Amino acid sequence: MTTKHVDHVTGVETTGHEWDGIRELNKPLPRWWVWTFYATIIWSIGYWVAYPAWPTLVGYTKGVLGYSQRATVTEEVATARAAQGSRREALASTPLDQIKANPDLLRFAMAGGGAAFGTNCAPCHGRSAQGFVGYPNLNDDDWLWGGKIDEIYKTIQYGVRSGHKQAQDSQMPKYGIDKLLDDKQIDDTAEYVLSLTGKATNTAAAERGKKIFAEQCVSCHAEDGKGKADLGAPNLTDAIWLYGGEKPAIVESIRTGRGGVMPAWQGRLDAVTLKALAVYVHSLGGGR
Ligand code: HEC
Ligand code: HEC
Structure with a gap:
């Protein structure tokens, strides 16, 4: 043992470690701190025993209290479902066209349709159903496949060109790709389509088109x-365009036939949600 050395300035004993004349003061942690530290270690051991804690090769240690967030959520969802139960039943049994007559329903x-729309439909149709190029706006009264509630319901259930047997289906010929019309004929036809909204710039071409x-x-x-609407063929005489009403977009539509695809939702969403979605979309403003 080396002899004790006390620092003159602070009056505190040093540890005996010294670097270039600088000595380390011996200042241990306060007792209360050390005991708190031990206490937290003991607490954590209790916690490991009581609650799910450690990963194992096949899962994790479950803890003696049997606590599981998943079980808690499942229970909460079941409670919420039960609370909604009677209304879900009413919605399931009420014909689509009579739902609006019942304010509570x-x-x-x-509410249900709006929530389901936000999760499932907004990625393609937009948060407020405003649509994007190729994805129709659902707020207006211009419908590809019909705006009556049962038509909307059918579109949602089976989709468009989705591959489902009952899907809304039709395909505009790919006039350019399949060489059904040559470039000049397509250009002429596009001029005629433009003339339907008074935008043609070449009347001779429009006449040929x-x-x-x-x-x-x-x-x-x-x-x-x-x-x-039974063929999903849009109105070409209004200002609403799925793919664009400028000439290059119209030429492209004629060239490729487009053929937008919307997935079928039957089987992915339950029957009550599908009905709620039809009511919601029909109510957006353009329902007939
Ligand atoms: C993957 C993208 C996509 C998703 C997701 C999607 N849609 Fe569509 N939807 C489309 C496309 C594309 C069309 C247009 C199809 C066409 O060209 O005829 C369409 C058309 C529609 C139409 C017909 C509009 C009309 O003018 O007749 C309705 C109604 C509709 N969608 C509702 C929904 C609802 C409700 C959901 C959510 C459950 C949904 N869509 C989810 C892509 C999508
Ligand atoms: C077999 C039916 C069918 C025929 C024939 C057909 N179309 Fe179409 N057309 C459609 C359908 C269906 C769509 C919608 C495509 C989609 O939703 O993706 C469409 C879309 C369009 C669009 C896009 C409209 C928009 O809102 O962006 C234009 C333009 C168009 N057609 C022009 C023509 C012209 C011009 C011809 C004749 C040379 C033609 N179509 C022949 C069914 C047809």
Whole structure:
């Protein structure tokens, strides 16, 4: 043992360690701190025993209290479901067109439909259902597949070109890709389509395009260009465009036939949620 050395300035004993003439004061941790430290260690051991704590090769230590957040959540969800139970039943048994007559049921359907829309539909149709290029706005009264509540319900259940047997299905020919029309004919037809909204810049071309339209397009878009909802063929005479109303977008639509796909939701969402979604979308403003 070396002899004790006391620092003159502070009057505190040093540890005897010295670097370049600098000595380390011997100042141990306060007792109360050390005891608190030990106490927390003991507490943590108790905690490991009581609660799920350590990962193991096949799972984790469960703890003697049997606490599980998953079980708690499952229980809470079950309680919430039970509370909603009677309304869910009412929604399931009420025909679609009668739901709006019952304010309580309508509120329930709107809340459920709105929540389900936010999770499942917003990624494609937008938070407020405003749509994007290729993804229709669901707030307006312009419908590809019909805006009556049972038509909307059908679209949601089975999707569009989704591969489901009952899907809303039809395919505009790929006039350019499949060489059904050459570039000039496509350009002429696009001019005619533009003329339907008074935007054509070349009347001679539009005149030629009119003949092609009559031969090729009216079976789906109708004589007047207003479209047919049973074929999902949009109205070409209004200001609402799924893919764009400028000439390059129209040429591209004729060239490729587009063919947007919306997934089928039956089987992915339960029947009550599907109904609530139909009510919600129908209520967005454009329902017929
Ligand atoms: C993966 C993207 C995608 C998701 C997710 C999606 N949709 Fe769609 N939806 C589309 C596309 C694309 C169309 C247009 C199909 C077409 O070109 O005819 C469409 C069309 C529709 C239509 C028909 C609109 C009309 O004018 O007739 C309705 C109604 C609709 N969606 C509702 C929903 C609802 C409700 C959900 C959520 C449960 C949903 N969609 C989720 C892509 C999607
Ligand atoms: C077999 C039916 C069918 C025929 C024939 C057809 N279309 Fe279409 N057309 C559709 C459908 C369905 C859509 C919607 C595609 C989608 O939703 O992705 C569409 C979309 C369009 C669009 C895009 C509209 C928008 O809002 O962006 C244009 C433009 C168009 N068609 C023009 C034509 C022209 C011009 C012809 C004739 C040369 C034609 N179509 C022939 C069914 C048809």
